[in-house]
Amino acid sequence: MSAELALSPRRPLLLRRFAGVSPVIVVAGTVLALIVLAALLAPLIAPYDPNAVDLMSPYEGSSPAHWLGTDASGRDILSRLLYGARISLAGPALVIACSMTAGVLLALVAAWCGGKVDAVISRLIEVLFAFPGLILAVVAVAVFGAGFWAPVVALSIAYVPMVARILRSVALRERNLPYVAALQIQGVPAPRIAVRHLLPNLMPMITVQAGIGFAYAMLDLAAISYLGLGLQPPTADWGVMVAEGQSSIIEGYPQESLYAAGAVLVTVVCLNLVSGWVAERYDVRGAEL
């Protein structure tokens, strides 16, 4: 402890902030940052066009020309993974943005108004909670057809009760603290208290929920793509790549499926590790989806 204290003032700010953080979390965070960076910079760093077919060189192993080899149609797997990161991250991001916004609003309104409003919202949450996200997505696809939007919209709705349920209980606890009453007595309008004072105090929980939710959304969307109900080939998407590569496994070329599945797995595990760390650091309890 004392050695750490003696050293810390000399370290740069960023390092000092993360002093004492387990190296596993640092690695997980770095990996996540790299994945996001890869998605953003895909057009700059991808060695090939992700859809450039080269029928003369299918199923190539790793080589200096194709770091991760090629798939059944000779497309560069690394380039498809890099481009795939974009839509594979964009889908869950959209789902989380929508469901968190709706969930936080519902939780705040329920906690603030209490009484009948709270009872109605709580019942609604309880009933909708019975709907597994995957099932709602499959129903949505049956109605609106396969593609990017039907599963994303369905999951956005399916995740709301999970978000709202836990946030409502936290918001309720926060709302009954003396500082809220003090603000009310001072005549601060309710929406202002909710946004300026309650919301910042809910932020750790919201962050953890968003992190865990993102991981779940990524798994669900990838599973839907894998089932052929989401994005369609030849789109470069991790779930689609797992499905497309499956037939090549039997022929002895598992690389496409394995790399794409690995990309999903690494992202999700890192997200869960970092979310768990945030939860521990801010003493967030009961954050689960």
Added chain:
Amino acid sequence: MPARWPLFVLRKVGALVVTLLVSSLTIFLALHLAPGDPATAIAGGTKPNPENLARIRAEYNLDDPWWSQYLHWLHGIVTGDLGTSMVYKTDVSTLLTARVGSTALLVLYAGALILVFGIGLGVLAGLRGRVTRTVINVVTTVAMGAPTFVVAIALIAIFATTLDWLPIYGTGEGLTDRLAHLTLPAIALSLSYVAYVATVTRAAVDEEKVSEHVETAVSRGTPQRLITRRHVMRNAVAPILTVSGLSIAGLFAGTAVAEQAFGVNGIGSLLVDASAKGDLAVVQVISLFMVAAFVVVNAVIDAVNALLDPRTALEGAAA
């Protein structure tokens, strides 16, 4: 038994029925509002003649208001008339009975794996030394993030190329062959839940291990085996049961992926197929069935928990 029991049971059953009704209404309306005319879809062809359309409309009550159609549909579900598949041109119930066995077996198989390995590994991690604990922690952290389709791909890659102990495709005939065919799907389906249950079990055991009554027992010189069984496990069982039950309830929706990956001819793969082809009648029934299975299993867990620990029932009734 406390006097509030009847109230507790009534509340639970009431909530169950309401949830099922709302779910069925949601599913019905979602598919009812689907674009396209169902009569045209049933008639097939590009330009069905108006007489034929009118006959179909009358036969399927398509001109009734939506609530009448909903009640008609619900009545059919309750009495066993599940409607007609537009793609397979047969009764939905015929399609289901041919496949429900595989799916039920798969869920049972995966559920057994969750109970045996989830609880077993969790208890091991909680009671054994540091090395066992660390190994199990690392494995469960990775496995918890591993979704069914990723595990499925890994298993197919292993068993298609290097090992050929188990079949990687199809449903199989007879019980032993079917179990062999369902082994890999069951592992793929249950792995992340096994990890989850193991984590929760370990946490529950940890918490009980340092509790006051266990320390008292240790200081009195009670044998370790007895402490583990009587004092640690008995108190740790409630959270373990809850998450195990929740996991098993979650298995139903997961069968879609596991069956599709390994070519098992079950309800899950039928749902995926029907959804892709827009076979609304089939999607309606199977999704309702899966939601119902989830809700009912949840209610059973609540009931078991309340029997084991009546305090939970009283809390529910008092709230």
